[in-house]
Amino acid sequence: MNILNIITGNVARGPQTVRFPGREAPAAAYRGSVTMDAAKCLACGICDYVCVSRAIAVTPGAASCEWTYDPGRCTYCGRCVDHCPVAAVTQAGDRGDSYARSGAQRATVTVPYPACPQCGRPAMPYNEAVLGAAFGDVSAELRERIHLCERCRRRATTAALKANFGAAAETGRSDDGR
Amino acid sequence: MTVVRGLISLLVFPGALFALPAGWFMMWLQRKINARAQGRIGPPFFQPFFDFVKLLAKEPVVRPRLQGFLMTVLPLAAVASTLGAIALLPVFPKAGGFSGDLVLLVSLIEVGPLCAVLGGFVSRSLYGGIGASREAVLTLAYNVPFLIALFALVASAGSFSLAGVALAAAWPVRVLALIALVACIPVKLHLNPFSAASAEQEIYAGSTTEYDGPRLALWELAHALEWVALTGLVASLAFPVADAAWPVRVVVFVAVSVALVVVLSFAAASTARLKLAQTARWFLLCGSGIALSALVVAFVRL
Amino acid sequence: MSPVITMGPFHPALEEPYKIDVVCEGEHVTDASIRVGFNFRAIEWLAERKNYTADIALFEHVCGICSNVHTLCLSRAIETLAGIEVPERAQYIRVVVAEAERLHSHLLWAGIACELIGFETLFMACFGLREKIMDVLEAISGNRVNYAMNRPGGVNRDIADPGAVLAAVRAIADATSKQLIPVLTTDATVRARCAGVGVLTRADAIAYGAVGPTARASGLPQDIRASAPYEAYDRLLFEVPVRQEGDVFARVVVRALEILESCRIIEQAIEQMPAGPFRGDDYPKVPAGEVCSRIEGPRGEVFYYVASDGSDTPTRVRVRTPTFANMPTARPMVLGQTFADVPLIQASLDPCYSCTDR
Amino acid sequence: MDAESILHMLDVESAAEHRTDGWWVDVPDLDVRGLATLMRTREVRFVTLTGTPDTAGGYRLIYHWDADGALLNIATTVSAGCIASIADIWPAADWVERELRDYYALVFEGRAETPTLMLLEGDEPGLFSRTSAAGREIDPAVTARDAAEAERKES
Structure with a gap:
């Protein structure tokens, strides 16, 4: 009569029901809704690429990038957090609020493109860690150029190339002994 | 038995005024014990009463006239007959009763299940029909030990009156017969392990599947009264206190009834539901065996 | 007259929509037909339009109960195709999560089986135990059902507190062996409902391609963990419980014993788990080709076929879930049984209709 | 029965390739029913059937078998959109054939009826x-x- 042991155990222990709102806090690793820190964002769009349910959308604009997130679509898989190269995307550790209307918690974060130090036009955001991962040893020249907007960077690169070619051409000409 | 006394036992004690709250209390107690056995909190004290009021307040589904009439009359008949059975209970063995009231009691108790069978069929639901046929088979099955046990008591006491049985039946016969009677109660009350007639995982609510609102409330009421009638029958036969003052008798009657509810509830919580054929076989073999032994003992003594 | 009794698509005995039409003579079943597809989501079609990283999250949602087996099987398919080695620690973590999921699935099933025979007290006891393993899984992965643990080349999260896992698993093994198994195997009413009911013969089990506990309860000793060990299973000791009877009771016993085996596996895995890295590269380069991958889920063998053309999106992903193989066996099982047994028999397969429908 | 012996009996040993996930063999003119009967008598378990569109506009069908724990994948090509059914030999193949009809409108010949599995009746x-x-x-x-x-x- 083992079932009687279970029953007497239950009676002796008392009800196990947790009365509202006495709910246990979620585990430390809990995967809640996603937030994004615009200050860290590179606007690379990886979170959009890995998002299975299209809860995250990254829409690049002229001077800034729109990052939208809809918890109603989110599957809370955490892929965006795992794959973000600069840890700009994080997940809340709590269960969040309930809501009644579809899309009520949709969030939009605008990631402004920093101004180009030369011309003032929008340039792409940059991050030291990613720069290191992409190029290994970062030369002073590269670090200086990375802040520029695309146009200024192209110009700077062309100028540098021209300068190099020019020097080579100068020496070549002199070597020619014409 | 005077008319006044009859009315009092029908309307006051052990009738309506006592039986209604007592029935709700017993239903609550069963659910509460079940919940505690499972480690849950269980329903609040007034839950069966709230359920009843809530169902009464609901607008019933519109049905064809004859069907609607039958579906109202059948649960009403079940309520009325069960109330009548309660009024006949020999709580005060010396105070009333008449020769042959045992037969009346048995037939009144049987009206409830009969109404449930008919009610299931007239509701014209497939599941109601299956529930009704299960109910019918089970009624046949448990009535074998039920009637044999009562007959053993009658044979032992030499009287067809409830009061006579309560006072005069020999104790060995009485114990065996009461065990058989108690075993029959779970079938009538749809409790495990003999709850095949209302197995929700198979046939939803069985014969009451199609019932709604006030009509279902009447079934719930009949169910609550059945609790009182059946536990009361066993209680009044098990502890007939003939000579004590009436408050003592009432207290003993209520205490034994409640104790029976507790036992049945724990038994229900610790078993699975048997199938229809298994339930029927149990009653025809084990249940009848106990009842028959009571009968044998009764005749040997005579 | 033999009435056709329809169970479903919505029925108190079923947690998910599906339909079984039972033809009855009296209480006896003379014919039955099964309809699925109520949950059809065309996940295989969707998978051909999403990249591998998103696909893993997509297949996580094939099933709510056995979500880990799908990501594990797909990850393994991608790893085989791309030739990725999984770090040893990740292999053990995968085993721990997979077995914890088996515990959770089997305890859930045991509870539902008890509920179907009207044994609510035991149902609550099973679900109480299940809650323990759910807490463990939440502590490891951060979620109760969709764990999101696997990625090609490893796992996403480390097991931060192996001691807590070990303690919970030991408590479950203890309660299972001391409380659950004695009641399930010796209780008279449980035996009356389960023994000799819904027999699947060995021949039928082969013909219908039954897998997992259903096959093992019919005398087929098949278990991918033993026959083609993956991850760390070749370094762990465990037994494959097999019964010959093929009835519901045999399936109850097989699953109950598997709960104990899973506890044993988790204990060993936690103890043997080496330190080291647990995840690999972020984006696997998947060359063109095709691959099959099989693992043993709680309900049986999970089969994935993945074809790639070398891009970041698969050209075809085919899933054969265990219930897809097991569900048709319900028909030979219910024939000749009583109607009251039908819910229990179909539940004894541990069916998962969302899995089947995909 | 093990996979090598089966391949030997089918006389496709030379064409078969052993990879980490099992044996693979392409048999363009596969006698599906003969294969199914052989597997049934040798108790080689039917795992499943995979259908996938090929580049030539036809379909590639892969019959997956479990021979003593080893996976045996026997592929064939269906260009006319129809192939013999094995559901009467292997009841396990019934659902998967119905599913392939739902997905790709493949016709499995020899079946009395092929009801829909995932789609609604009449779709x-x-x-x-x-x-x-x-x-x-x-x-x-x-x-x-x-x-x-x-x-x-x-x-």
Whole structure:
């Protein structure tokens, strides 16, 4: 009569029901809704690429990038957090609020493109860690150029190339002994 | 038995005024014990009463006239007959009763299940029909030990009156017969392990599947009264206190009834539901065996 | 007259929509037909339009109960195709999560089986135990059902507190062996409902391609963990419980014993788990080709076929879930049984209709 | 029975390739029913059947078998859209054949009937290979009528 042991155990222990709102806090690793820190964002769009349910959308604009997130679509898989190269995307550790209307918690974060130090036009955001991962040893020249907007960077690169070619051409000409 | 006394036992004690709250209390107690056995909190004290009021307040589904009439009359008949059975209970063995009231009691108790069978069929639901046929088979099955046990008591006491049985039946016969009677109660009350007639995982609510609102409330009421009638029958036969003052008798009657509810509830919580054929076989073999032994003992003594 | 009794698509005995039409003579079943597809989501079609990283999250949602087996099987398919080695620690973590999921699935099933025979007290006891393993899984992965643990080349999260896992698993093994198994195997009413009911013969089990506990309860000793060990299973000791009877009771016993085996596996895995890295590269380069991958889920063998053309999106992903193989066996099982047994028999397969429908 | 012996009996030993996930062999003119009968007598378990469109406009069907724990994948090509059914030899193949009809409108010959499995009764088979009149693929979530409607509006 083992079932009687279970029953007497239950009676002796008392009800196990947790009365509202006495709910246990979620585990430390809990995967809640996603937030994004615009200050860290590179606007690379990886979170959009890995998002299975299209809860995250990254829409690049002229001077800034729109990052939208809809918890109603989110599957809370955490892929965006795992794959973000600069840890700009994080997940809340709590269960969040309930809501009644579809899309009520949709969030939009605008990631402004920093101004180009030369011309003032929008340039792409940059991050030291990613720069290191992409190029290994970062030369002073590269670090200086990375802040520029695309146009200024192209110009700077062309100028540098021209300068190099020019020097080579100068020496070549002199070597020619014409 | 005077008319006044009859009315009092029908309307006051052990009738309506006592039986209604007592029935709700017993239903609550069963659910509460079940919940505690499972480690849950269980329903609040007034839950069966709230359920009843809530169902009464609901607008019933519109049905064809004859069907609607039958579906109202059948649960009403079940309520009325069960109330009548309660009024006949020999709580005060010396105070009333008449020769042959045992037969009346048995037939009144049987009206409830009969109404449930008919009610299931007239509701014209497939599941109601299956529930009704299960109910019918089970009624046949448990009535074998039920009637044999009562007959053993009658044979032992030499009287067809409830009061006579309560006072005069020999104790060995009485114990065996009461065990058989108690075993029959779970079938009538749809409790495990003999709850095949209302197995929700198979046939939803069985014969009451199609019932709604006030009509279902009447079934719930009949169910609550059945609790009182059946536990009361066993209680009044098990502890007939003939000579004590009436408050003592009432207290003993209520205490034994409640104790029976507790036992049945724990038994229900610790078993699975048997199938229809298994339930029927149990009653025809084990249940009848106990009842028959009571009968044998009764005749040997005579 | 033999009435056709329809169970479903919505029925108190079923947690998910599906339909079984039972033809009855009296209480006896003379014919039955099964309809699925109520949950059809065309996940295989969707998978051909999403990249591998998103696909893993997509297949996580094939099933709510056995979500880990799908990501594990797909990850393994991608790893085989791309030739990725999984770090040893990740292999053990995968085993721990997979077995914890088996515990959770089997305890859930045991509870539902008890509920179907009207044994609510035991149902609550099973679900109480299940809650323990759910807490463990939440502590490891951060979620109760969709764990999101696997990625090609490893796992996403480390097991931060192996001691807590070990303690919970030991408590479950203890309660299972001391409380659950004695009641399930010796209780008279449980035996009356389960023994000799819904027999699947060995021949039928082969013909219908039954897998997992259903096959093992019919005398087929098949278990991918033993026959083609993956991850760390070749370094762990465990037994494959097999019964010959093929009835519901045999399936109850097989699953109950598997709960104990899973506890044993988790204990060993936690103890043997080496330190080291647990995840690999972020984006696997998947060359063109095709691959099959099989693992043993709680309900049986999970089969994935993945074809790639070398891009970041698969050209075809085919899933054969265990219930897809097991569900048709319900028909030979219910024939000749009583109607009251039908819910229990179909539940004894541990069916998962969302899995089947995909 | 083990995989090598089966391959030997089928006389495709030389064409077969052993990879980490099991044996693979392509048999363009496969006698499906003969294969099924052989597997049934040798108790080689039917795992499943995979159908996938090939580049030539036909379909590639892969019969997966479990021979003593080893996976045996026998592939064949279906160009005419129909192939013999093995559901009477292997009841396990019944559902998967119905499913392939639902997905790609493949016809399995020799079956008394092929009811839908995933689709509703009466739905057009070939859900995954549906294309609009303009040649674009149609999302399975969109019904045929909705798709036609949308196209008409566009044009």
